[in-house]
Amino acid sequence: MNTKNRSTLTAIWDFFCSLKLTIITLILLAATSIIGTVIQQNRSPQEYLQVYSETTYKLLNSLQFFDMYHSWWFLALLGVFTINLIACSIKRLPRVLKAVREPVLVASDSLYRTFSNLEEHVVAAPVTEVRETLRNFVAKGFVAPIITEEGDKIHLFAQKGRYSRFGVYVTHLSIIIIFIGAIVGNVWGFKAFVNIVEGTAANQVWPRGSEQPIDLDFSVRCDAFSVTYYEGSNRPKEFRSLLSVIDGGKTVIEKRPVIVNDPLSYGGITFYQSSYGPAGDPVFNFRVRPRAGGESVDITARQGQRVELPGGGLFRVVDFAPSFQNFGPGARLEVVSKEGRRNSFVVLQAFPEFDVQRGGEYIFSLVDYKQRYYTGLQVAKDPGVWIVWLGCALLVLGSMVAFFLSHRRIWLTIQPVGNRTGIKLGGTAHRNQPAFEIFFDEFKKKLKAELNA
Amino acid sequence: MTSIQLFNIVTIAYFTSMVLFVVYLVTRSKVVGIIARVGAYGGLLAHTAAIGLRWYESYQIPGGVGHAPLSNLYESVVFFSWTIVLIFLILDLKYRQTSVGAFVVPFAFLSMVWAQLQLDDAIEPLVPALQSNWLTYHVITCFLGYAAFAVACGVSIMYLIKAGKEEKHPDDSPAGGILAIFPSIRILDDINYKAIMIGFPLLSLGIITGAAWANYAWGTYWSWDPKETWSLIVWFIYAAFLHARFTRGWVGKKAAVLSIVGFVATIFCYLGVNLVLSGLHSYGG
Numbered sequence: 001m002n003t004k005n006r007s008t009l010t011a012i013w014d015f016f017c018s019l020k021l022t023i024i025t026l027i028l029l030a031a032t033s034i035i036g037t038v039i040q041q042n043r044s045p046q047e048y049l050q051v052y053s054e055t056t057y058k059l060l061n062s063l064q065f066f067d068m069y070h071s072w073w074f075l076a077l078l079g080v081f082t083i084n085l086i087a088c089s090i091k092r093l094p095r096v097l098k099a100v101r102e103p104v105l106v107a108s109d110s111l112y113r114t115f116s117n118l119e120e121h122v123v124a125a126p127v128t129e130v131r132e133t134l135r136n137f138v139a140k141g142f143v144a145p146i147i148t149e150e151g152d153k154i155h156l157f158a159q160k161g162r163y164s165r166f167g168v169y170v171t172h173l174s175i176i177i178i179f180i181g182a183i184v185g186n187v188w189g190f191k192a193f194v195n196i197v198e199g200t201a202a203n204q205v206w207p208r209g210s211e212q213p214i215d216l217d218f219s220v221r222c223d224a225f226s227v228t229y230y231e232g233s234n235r236p237k238e239f240r241s242l243l244s245v246i247d248g249g250k251t252v253i254e255k256r257p258v259i260v261n262d263p264l265s266y267g268g269i270t271f272y273q274s275s276y277g278p279a280g281d282p283v284f285n286f287r288v289r290p291r292a293g294g295e296s297v298d299i300t301a302r303q304g305q306r307v308e309l310p311g312g313g314l315f316r317v318v319d320f321a322p323s324f325q326n327f328g329p330g331a332r333l334e335v336v337s338k339e340g341r342r343n344s345f346v347v348l349q350a351f352p353e354f355d356v357q358r359g360g361e362y363i364f365s366l367v368d369y370k371q372r373y374y375t376g377l378q379v380a381k382d383p384g385v386w387i388v389w390l391g392c393a394l395l396v397l398g399s400m401v402a403f404f405l406s407h408r409r410i411w412l413t414i415q416p417v418g419n420r421t422g423i424k425l426g427g428t429a430h431r432n433q434p435a436f437e438i439f440f441d442e443f444k445k446k447l448k449a450e451l452n453a
Numbered sequence: 454m455t456s457i458q459l460f461n462i463v464t465i466a467y468f469t470s471m472v473l474f475v476v477y478l479v480t481r482s483k484v485v486g487i488i489a490r491v492g493a494y495g496g497l498l499a500h501t502a503a504i505g506l507r508w509y510e511s512y513q514i515p516g517g518v519g520h521a522p523l524s525n526l527y528e529s530v531v532f533f534s535w536t537i538v539l540i541f542l543i544l545d546l547k548y549r550q551t552s553v554g555a556f557v558v559p560f561a562f563l564s565m566v567w568a569q570l571q572l573d574d575a576i577e578p579l580v581p582a583l584q585s586n587w588l589t590y591h592v593i594t595c596f597l598g599y600a601a602f603a604v605a606c607g608v609s610i611m612y613l614i615k616a617g618k619e620e621k622h623p624d625d626s627p628a629g630g631i632l633a634i635f636p637s638i639r640i641l642d643d644i645n646y647k648a649i650m651i652g653f654p655l656l657s658l659g660i661i662t663g664a665a666w667a668n669y670a671w672g673t674y675w676s677w678d679p680k681e682t683w684s685l686i687v688w689f690i691y692a693a694f695l696h697a698r699f700t701r702g703w704v705g706k707k708a709a710v711l712s713i714v715g716f717v718a719t720i721f722c723y724l725g726v727n728l729v730l731s732g733l734h735s736y737g738g
Contacts, residue, residue, distance in 0.1 A: 019700045023693045030689035030718070037679040037730055069677045182675070191673060230578045231516035239581055260581035261670045272672045273581075380672030388674060392661040396654055403650045434643070 016087040025081045032077065036068045042209075082179065089172050096169070099407070100162045105148045106155045107411035107426065115426030117437060119444050122422050123451050127154065130414055130421045130451075137450050141443055142410060156412040165430060167401030170394055177391035184384030190214060192379040196222040197279040198372050201246065205379040218247035218267060223255050225276055225373040234323075239273050241375040258377075268381055275376030282371035284317055284331060287352075289363045298367070309362060312338040320369070324348060331366055406431040410440075423451070456510055457574060459503035460531065464569060466496030467538070467562040474554035478631050486551040490542075493558060497538045504535060511576045518578040523592040526727070527572035532592065533723070534564035536600035540651065544604060548644055550636045556607035587666035595659030595684075599719050601652030602691070605645050606716035609709035612641040616706055642705065645712055646698065653691050660684050679730040683722035690715040 015021060039060065040047075048057050048066065064071030104111065112118055123130060131147070131154050138145045138158050145158040192205035192214055203219035223242040230237045238259055245253040245266045258264045263272045281303035289296035290311060301307045303317045315335040324330025328350040335343045348354050352365035410427040425444070429436035470492030477485045504522055512519035522528045541557045568574075579588075615635045635641070663681070668674035675681060694711045697703035 019696055022696045023700060023703060026689045026693035026696070030686045030693070033682050033686050033689070036677060037682050037726070041677065069682075230518065233578075235578055236581060237517070237578065238584075261585040261587075263669065263672070270672055272670065274671070378672045382668075382672075385668060385674065389665070392664070396658055396661065399654045399657060403654065 013087065016083050017091045019088070021084050022088065025077065025084060029077055029081065032068070032074060035065055039065050041069070042067055082176065085172050085175060089169050093169060096165045100165060103157060103159060103162070105146055105157045106150060107413060111411070112424060112426050115428060117440055118424070118426045120422065120424050121448065121451055122417055122420050124420055127414055127416055127421050130423065133450065134412055134414065134423070137447060138410065138412065141446060145412070152416055154414040157409070159407065159409045161405050162407045164401050164405035165407050167398050167405065170398030171402055174391045174394035174398055177394060178388050181384040181387030181391055184387055185382040189380070189382040189384060193274065193376065194379055195374045195376050196220065197374040198222050198225055216269065218245055220245055220271065222375050225375040227276065239276060241273055241377070243271065268383065270380050272378040272380070273375065274378040276373050277376070279372045279374040282320055282369050284369040285367040287365050287367050291361055291363060318344065327351070329366065329369060331369070333364060335360065335362070337361060406436065408436055456503045456507035459499055459506060460565070460569060463496050463500045463503055464562065464565040466492050466499060467558060467565055470496060470554070471558040471562045474551070474558055477551055478555050478634055481634055489551070489554055490545070493538055493542060493554065497535070497542065500535045500538065504532065507576070514576060516578065518576065520579050521589050523588060524579055524583055525573070525577060527568050527574050529592065529596070530564050530568040530572060533596050533599060534561045534568070536596045537561040537564070537603050540597065540600040540604050540648070544644060544648060548636070548640065550640065550644070552634050552636065553608060553611065553644065556611050557604050560603045560607065582670060585666060585670065587662060587669065591659060591662040591666055594655050594662055598652045598655035598659050599723060601648045601655060602716045602719050605648035605652065605712045608641050608644045608648065609712040611635055612638055612645065612709040613706065615641065642708070645709065649691055649694055649712065653695065656684070656688055656691065660688060679726045680722065683718065683726050687715060687718045687722050690718055
């Protein structure tokens with residue numbers, strides 16, 4: 001490899017190792033992300049053309065602004081961000097590993113000169129005595145020191161929190177783990193939905209934006225669906241589906257209630273309560289009593305279906321509301337008498353005798369009704385989700401370590417000065433130096449008192 | 454006493470505290486500074502009691518309405534105000550810089566005023582989507598993060614005022630007048646950094662608990678919904694801030710500007726998304 005190639009490679013490497021690149025990438029990611037919150041994402045061309053002119057639409061479309069978080073340029077930005085993260089870590093990690101694995105046990109004079117908190121003492125006690133005093137003092141006030149003897153000099157080294165240096169790298173690694181989890185989920189997982197009518201089962205689900213269903217190895221039956229409301233209000237309290245799972249002809253899960261915030265998982269696939277709606281027309285049970293007296297009869301009718309009345313004539317349910325003007329379920333009926341007279345009126349389930357005052361030939365009361373519903377379920381398979389959670393846990397842990405812990409080191413050197421003993425000490429923290437200074441000032445003060453005692 | 458009445462007292466306490474912090478800037482009277490702090494502590498105490506009382510009140514309403522008071526815009530603004538004062542007082546224990554109060558307590562006071570004058574304070578039952586323990590974890594972590602950013606923003610404003618003045622009149626430094634009572638720009642820079650150091654892991658936790666909840670309720674931990682995206686934008690900005698500290702040319706003024714931009718984005722994430730944009734996150738929280 002000639003020098004020119006080498007220097008180009010070095011330049012590229014330096015470019016990706018640069019912190020300036022990190023800051024610029026982060027700011028670009030932040031700024032471009034705004035686009036997708038202002039322009040609605042993944043709508044149909046028709047919807048966009050209602051908002052934008054054709055030229056604007058074409059321009060935005062060519063820039064992939066309608067699915068910008070998956071556009072080539074946004075993914076490229078994330079790619080640069082990832083490479084930058086890895087390059088920075090690779091560049092700095094060996095130095096950190098060395099600092100952790102091979103601590104500097106002996107502080108040279110040049111190292112001492114870098115400390116602004118350097119302190120020196122000369123005491124009358126002999127070297128061996130001072131050595132014991134200092135060892136005990138450091139062990140008590142900080143942590144047991146490592147002692148290195150070098151000629152007539154004795155060096156003490158003590159450190160705390162050396163692993164906190166890895167906090168930053170754990171944080172960086174965690175982001176890559178999250179990305180890996182997201183990719184795993186995208187490649188081997190799916191997001192789909194399925195509507196299941198009460199009493200029926202489904203073994204296919206439909207991915208979003210696709211006509212091709214995904215076959216499941218099992219089927220899911222919706223046994224019942226219900227909505228409940230808070231007392232005296234229209235605010236829904238609970239959407240509940242009773243789901244059963246049938247696998248290989250056997251019912252493996254029976255009538256498990258599934259509500260919002262409590263999904264059902266089976267075979268790595270999870271079903272989430274998402275929506276609901278009526279399936280077909282409701283079926284009504286009426287009790288019909290001739291005004292003239294006589295037996296009342298029970299009649300079942302579907303909405304719109306013409307049903308004969310016992311003494312001739314017909315009726316049908318024209319309309320139905322689960323909550324008719326706050327009186328509860330109400331049905332609008334149309335009766336056609338033998339003579340062909342039409343008559344339309346409302347019956348309410350809550351007031352069985354309400355129809356008496358109408359004065360018609362028959363008195364109708366609505367006993368009950370059955371409306372079948374379908375439950376709308378989100379269906380997700382995401383084998384990468386646990387990788388993502390692992391990454392998230394490491395992200396929080398790593399950033400806490402990086403921010404709140406630091407690698408603190410203290411060096412002491414003892415050496416004879418004539419027939420007295422000289423002591424030199426200094427210390428440093430790789431982060432949050434001011435907090436360390438407060439501790440170290442106190443440490444030095446106590447040490448001085450100890451030496452004078 | 455109802456929680457609403459107690460919240461009124463809280464607002465008055467924060468108003469008093471805010472005024473006294475400003476008076477302190479002018480008079481530099483130690484006593485005024487102490488009373489201003491007492492106002493903030495008293496307000497926080499009453500505030501805590503009022504939130505607890507509202508929680509209790511929600512359980513007194515028939516029909517299974519009871520829930521932690523973190524479910525609508527009114528409750529979240531009130532809680533935001535509480536977290537701002539809490540984070541401010543925690544940082545104040547360490548730094549003891551009285552003048553900072555004049556730039557942070559107003560955020561808490563204005564939140565309370567807005568909540569009480571403009572927002573609907575009715576206790577509403579929870580819709581099914583919000584019936585989850587994740588609600589509490591998610592809201593608490595997010596708002597503690599937001600509050601730390603509010604403190605950082607207040608301090609950054611002080612930084613820019615002081616640094617700007619010192620640049621203009623380098624001769625008569627240290628800056629005279631009200632500015633003399635500001636902490637040195639070194640300390641302001643340090644408080645800014647510390648506040649963001651507290652806020653960043655909390656915001657991360659807030660985003661993660663939100664993602665975990667979304668995954669549990671809808672089956673997707675991330676769907677690029679505007680709220681999610683804006684929280685990520687905020688995260689990007691503060692991540693840039695934290696890396697800027699290790700880069701020459703990005704410390705000092707630029708860092709302070711980044712901190713203010715970060716807080717503007719935070720406020721947009723919190724309020725703007727709900728008021729301006731549309732999406733899944735339309736509970737007002």
